[in-house]
Amino acid sequence: MIGIYGGTFDPIHYGHLRTALEVKEAAGLNEVRFVPCRLPPHRAVPEAEPELRLRMLELALLDAEPGFRIDTQELDRPGPSYMVDTLASIRAEIGIRPLCLIVGLDAFLGLPRWHRWRELSDLAHILVMRRPGSEPDFAGDLAPYVTELRTDQPAPLHHQPAGSIHFVDVTQLDISATRIREAVRTGRSARYLVPDPVWRFIQNEGLY
Numbered sequence: 001m002i003g004i005y006g007g008t009f010d011p012i013h014y015g016h017l018r019t020a021l022e023v024k025e026a027a028g029l030n031e032v033r034f035v036p037c038r039l040p041p042h043r044a045v046p047e048a049e050p051e052l053r054l055r056m057l058e059l060a061l062l063d064a065e066p067g068f069r070i071d072t073q074e075l076d077r078p079g080p081s082y083m084v085d086t087l088a089s090i091r092a093e094i095g096i097r098p099l100c101l102i103v104g105l106d107a108f109l110g111l112p113r114w115h116r117w118r119e120l121s122d123l124a125h126i127l128v129m130r131r132p133g134s135e136p137d138f139a140g141d142l143a144p145y146v147t148e149l150r151t152d153q154p155a156p157l158h159h160q161p162a163g164s165i166h167f168v169d170v171t172q173l174d175i176s177a178t179r180i181r182e183a184v185r186t187g188r189s190a191r192y193l194v195p196d197p198v199w200r201f202i203q204n205e206g207l208y
Helices: 014-027 050-060 083-094 105-109 117-123 142-149 155-159 177-185 196-205
Strands: 002-007 031-036 068-070 099-104 125-130 165-169
Touching: 002 014, 002 083, 014 031, 014 099, 014 125, 014 165, 031 050, 050 068, 050 196, 083 099, 083 117, 099 105, 105 125, 117 125, 117 142, 142 165
Parallel strands: 002 031, 002 099, 031 068, 099 125, 125 165
Antiparallel strands: none
């Protein structure tokens, strides 16, 4: 079973890596693909250029968990990076193998604003990372969507290629790329927030 973890990774940090590991273990994923976004449709343009964000991701995964890998298709594709296009491409590659989209709870709550959002569950299961015990109120179009597709156990995900929503409790490290960039701008160290090779790269390249 393959997990897809998209983001700008501007920069990649331990919050990304730890939650990816916990989701991999909890859902029984064989592989997690980190998919760096070229042009996010729903947020500001990343500060670092695509090739620099990719290099930081490569450095972060040098000695990382087995099964962690990088998929560059959004960087290679022009225009806005729509996840529905990415999942469709991966689905064409892997056939009927189970596929999971990994998203944070805040992103999931904004799902109705995503491009062709209802098609996501046709292409993949959705794994929603949340703080342990948190149970938000789902409103609008999202409420019936969750009610229809939710499963509280990961086992069914392995028997169907797509179509379920499963919530995964993860450790919420209070680390954000925004705060890392601000720390660097104000002359403070980002060490221990990002892997050491990433921190050295940020310093050597004069990023942020």
